Amino acid sequence: MSRHEATPSQTVGPFFRLGLDRPEWSDLTREGPRGEKIALEGRILDGDGAPVDDAVLEIWQADADGRYDHPEDARRADPGFRGFGRAMTDEAGRYRFVTIRPGRVPGRGGGLQAPHVNLTIFARGLLKQLVTRIYFADEPSNDSDPVLIGIADPAVRRTLLAVRQDGGAAYRFDVVLQGKGETAFFDL
């Protein structure tokens, strides 16, 4: 095999806050993007239902028009939106992002995907990151999203849906790492 094969992943361990804590990065609206401002919040729980108080979450998402701020997206993204966020869980396993609701993003083969936020989780006890997607439960285009309709079990599919809280601007998305209600994670 080539000497340029990938470097393996290793856990962030318990002390990552030292190197990774950037509190301002949990607010993706600092530069005044277009679109509907929302909060994404929830908890991370382990296989015993205990809160995971030492996890890092990173999100990557398109702007309100479904465009990514990246050279491989040829369309020009909102200059007020970079699309990346990082947050860490507190003692109760809670996290919170402030962002905007993304637009629909092109999929493979010319179709459109339902709006979603890409989520990566690092933690002590995770030797490599977990990857999932946050969809919005009140989004009509979910019914035609290739990833969602590819998940046969509706209970598993539901683990990817963030639910709007009391008609307000906050969406709730809990992550269960293991066991009952386990979140659907992707092999990226």
Place this chain on the structure above:
Amino acid sequence: MAKSHEPYARPRPGVQPPYLHREYGSTLKRAPSRALLPLQQTLSEITGPRFPAGSAGPELVDLTRQGKGEALGQRIIVAGRLLEEGGRPLPRVLIELWQCNAAGRYLHGKDQHDAPLDPNFTGVGRAITNDKGEYRFLTILPGAYPWRNTSNAWRPAHIHFSVFGPAFASRLITQMYFPGDPLLPLDPIYNSVPDEAARRRLVSAYDPALSEAEFALGYRFDVVLRGRESTPFEDDR
């Protein structure tokens, strides 16, 4: 140059650690129990965040002079290149690192190890790779420290590296180790990587050419991120 919108290649089996690794106790309640779902990569996965050159100031590449005085311990230079599989360098990429001090203690409230803190050492570094994909830090050789995975367990000396590649799919957080460390064969985190050749890529190399006379020892550590599916491996050509 990869074709546009081409997916990132999957790792060869054994190159990446599993989620469940019984010897590392913290995985037992955190590893998913269901198989991961396949995901066809789309624009969402092949794009990712970029960081402007100003994201890392010069004070963050010299960890020995972040306090009023000099940090205690063996000065080391840690340098290398950031590459994609296939060998293409990755310029202007953010590297974040963190480590414990020479005594094996992290500047972190949760670290209860009874070893002294160094008021002149935070253990936090940050750099943006240059146009050739290179980075360079001046820091202190981290100490080994005890952890409660098993009785009398010690982590080998290591530095945590967080690297953003060109895409969401290429994100990597890893640990760099030191050659000849007697704790490596005993460490369940290091040994969670099944493939021996892959595991050895986590160990830096002592490089006399990188050392500075009468000043600091040099360790070379290249980080390789996933490449595109069509990326030829060097020895395939």
